Amino acid sequence: MNDLPKQPAAPDPANELASDSSPIDPRDFRNALGTFATGVTIITAAAADGKPYGLTCNSFASVSLNPPLVLWSLVVYSSSLTIFQNASHFTVNVLGDSQQALANKFAKSSDDKFAGVDWRPGLGNAPILAESVANFQCRSVNRYYGGDHVIFLGAVEAYAYNASEPLLFARGTYGRFVVDDERKKSP
Numbered sequence: 001m002n003d004l005p006k007q008p009a010a011p012d013p014a015n016e017l018a019s020d021s022s023p024i025d026p027r028d029f030r031n032a033l034g035t036f037a038t039g040v041t042i043i044t045a046a047a048a049d050g051k052p053y054g055l056t057c058n059s060f061a062s063v064s065l066n067p068p069l070v071l072w073s074l075v076v077y078s079s080s081l082t083i084f085q086n087a088s089h090f091t092v093n094v095l096g097d098s099q100q101a102l103a104n105k106f107a108k109s110s111d112d113k114f115a116g117v118d119w120r121p122g123l124g125n126a127p128i129l130a131e132s133v134a135n136f137q138c139r140s141v142n143r144y145y146g147g148d149h150v151i152f153l154g155a156v157e158a159y160a161y162n163a164s165e166p167l168l169f170a171r172g173t174y175g176r177f178v179v180d181d182e183r184k185k186s187p
Helices: 026-033 081-086 100-107 181-185
Strands: 041-046 052-057 061-064 069-075 089-094 119-121 127-129 134-146 149-161 167-170 173-176
Touching: 041 069, 041 081, 041 100, 041 127, 052 069, 052 100, 052 127, 069 081, 069 134, 081 149, 089 127, 089 149, 127 134
Parallel strands: none
Antiparallel strands: 041 052, 041 089, 061 069, 069 149, 089 134, 119 127, 134 149, 167 173
């Protein structure tokens, strides 16, 4: 008996990234990825005319401590892709557990997502959202195409954080971090 997971035959490298040639069901794959809890961020940037843009994102990750690098990804058909591709800087705003409504607001299309939102301009005028758990102000370093997304690599030039609880996302819903009482007692 073999307990190894079933793997499809190796794809033709020329067509490996084509969505219609993958043997993996995209909806089921998304469900599997959803078992990995992530933080919730709002990535922001400013257009050339200074107008602020932002979107909810949970594809944020650290890349390197030295130099300090982070990444996030955006689907290629996003209406704000050009804004982020042309921006000199972006800010990753890590949301707190009280900011679920803000996450929902920035997850939807809107002409002015910043209406009624408390923010200040950061490096490159990329908005820093008030009451976020952390923010990472990044200079855009590079972009890479990965399937149906563009991966943005940023060099962190400034950051701030506080002790507030982060907002988490898993299995299609929001949650919060709960400390294991046994670990809390450990030195």
